[in-house]
Amino acid sequence: MRIDMHFLGAAQNVTGSRYCLDSNGFRFLVDCGLYQEREFRKRNWDPFPVACGSVDAVLLTHAHIDHCGLLPKLVRDGYSGPIYCTSATADIVKIMLLDSAKLQEEDAAYKKRRHEREGRHGPYPELPLYTTDDAEACFPLLRPVEYRQPVEVGKGVNAVFHDAGHVFGSAMLRVSVKQKGAERILLFSGDMGRWDRPILKDPTVFEEGDYIVTESTYGDRLHEGSETIAEELAEIINSTLEAGGNVIVPSFALERAQEVLYYLNQLLMEGRIPRIRVFLDSPMAVRITDVFEQNPEFYDKEMKRLVRSGNSPFDFPGLSLVKTVDESKAINEVLEGAMIIAGSGMCTGGRIKHHLRQHISRPQSTVLFVGYQAVGTLGRQIVEGAKEVRIFGENHPVRARIDQIQGFSAHADRDDLWRWLTGLKGPPRQVFITHGEPETAHSYAGFVRDKTGWKVSVPGYKERAVLD
Ligand code: ZN
Numbered sequence: 001m002r003i004d005m006h007f008l009g010a011a012q013n014v015t016g017s018r019y020c021l022d023s024n025g026f027r028f029l030v031d032c033g034l035y036q037e038r039e040f041r042k043r044n045w046d047p048f049p050v051a052c053g054s055v056d057a058v059l060l061t062h063a064h065i066d067h068c069g070l071l072p073k074l075v076r077d078g079y080s081g082p083i084y085c086t087s088a089t090a091d092i093v094k095i096m097l098l099d100s101a102k103l104q105e106e107d108a109a110y111k112k113r114r115h116e117r118e119g120r121h122g123p124y125p126e127l128p129l130y131t132t133d134d135a136e137a138c139f140p141l142l143r144p145v146e147y148r149q150p151v152e153v154g155k156g157v158n159a160v161f162h163d164a165g166h167v168f169g170s171a172m173l174r175v176s177v178k179q180k181g182a183e184r185i186l187l188f189s190g191d192m193g194r195w196d197r198p199i200l201k202d203p204t205v206f207e208e209g210d211y212i213v214t215e216s217t218y219g220d221r222l223h224e225g226s227e228t229i230a231e232e233l234a235e236i237i238n239s240t241l242e243a244g245g246n247v248i249v250p251s252f253a254l255e256r257a258q259e260v261l262y263y264l265n266q267l268l269m270e271g272r273i274p275r276i277r278v279f280l281d282s283p284m285a286v287r288i289t290d291v292f293e294q295n296p297e298f299y300d301k302e303m304k305r306l307v308r309s310g311n312s313p314f315d316f317p318g319l320s321l322v323k324t325v326d327e328s329k330a331i332n333e334v335l336e337g338a339m340i341i342a343g344s345g346m347c348t349g350g351r352i353k354h355h356l357r358q359h360i361s362r363p364q365s366t367v368l369f370v371g372y373q374a375v376g377t378l379g380r381q382i383v384e385g386a387k388e389v390r391i392f393g394e395n396h397p398v399r400a401r402i403d404q405i406q407g408f409s410a411h412a413d414r415d416d417l418w419r420w421l422t423g424l425k426g427p428p429r430q431v432f433i434t435h436g437e438p439e440t441a442h443s444y445a446g447f448v449r450d451k452t453g454w455k456v457s458v459p460g461y462k463e464r465a466v467l468d
Helices: 038-045 071-076 087-118 132-136 226-243 256-269 283-294 301-308 325-333 352-359 378-383 414-421 438-452
Strands: 003-007 019-023 026-030 057-059 083-086 142-145 151-154 157-163 171-179 182-188 211-214 247-250 277-281 319-321 338-342 366-369 388-391 394-397 401-404 430-433 464-467
Touching (some): 057 151, 071 087, 087 132, 226 366, 256 277, 256 338, 277 325, 325 352, 338 352, 366 378, 378 388
Parallel strands (some): 026 057, 182 211, 247 366
Antiparallel strands (some): 003 019, 003 464, 151 157, 157 171
């Protein structure tokens, strides 16, 4: 038995998930993601580490761009095989890739203008990493599969997709590789969600596996505060309404926006907040919400019950799913009694900037953060208490109430990761810890090693492992 595994991303960092496996002359990728950390983004432009035409299949865990965002480049450079993923992931991937291509095109055009002005050439070519056409070329290759249904990937490789509880449609993979009568089970955690989260089913626990590839984003900490989300949200809404302002919520389009709607719906049903106007002002979030509604089989029991009883969180009184720019501009007239959820999640672009311009200097209003704010973003400046921020080239004093709800997280914490791993009935041959900052990944590796004595490693970029 010999399987070669090549770690091409999310190896001692958290983006660019991409693993290449070779068995018996059959080559497949698990994920094909974009690098998003500033220090590693250059890798997106490197030639693909394996010839794109030599890849036979792609298994895609979910639709986040750091897992699927290099597919257009893979396809442009010669890949023409199937891309297996769940049906919800296939629908969301299309939305995400088109958005990503548009950003790449805008970015290239911006660089070109700047370089022309400055009479120089930048570190990257002034061509987009990929275009809308490249993104669309991926669509016919998407092969939707169902959870728990074995998929014959090819040459003794079989895969089963299981619930990961991370974002809508997300999957963990159980891959069986057979060579001359011998079999090895490989488990890929993908991005692991958490138990008891709204809308989504829980992560799947496996009893057997020979080789385990597990994420470790929060492998050195424990999440707190998820049980108080509704309470915190109610307090923020009620006091902002009393003050006579709006609540402005920068949000990611996939999962977080829908989760916020879920909690709002719950508070309304329980009468803990008065009827308010809620605007979901993000074309991408609205399209993704449509995908949710078209795929109700992905809902957990509680969500199914809500929808069946006519209490869907995506269709409550007062909710507007904003589609056009004119509708979005009309929100400017609403100065109080509303909650406006808009992208981008870190305030780096999108419609949120218009709403921030409108409200950040109004003491009556609240800017509420529900997600991670990376260093260097407008969102981070606001969260860290900047007295003044620059929006569309103008300075605005920060006078609004700035608040943050910490309990939202789409990733397992250390105890969740551990709960998943210890579902195994026997020791695996090896555990690979990926998708974590180096200190975090090593910390979790040490934790697992101490508790179990198992063989645990933290592969680096382009490192290879031979599985026997
Ligand atoms: Zn993810």
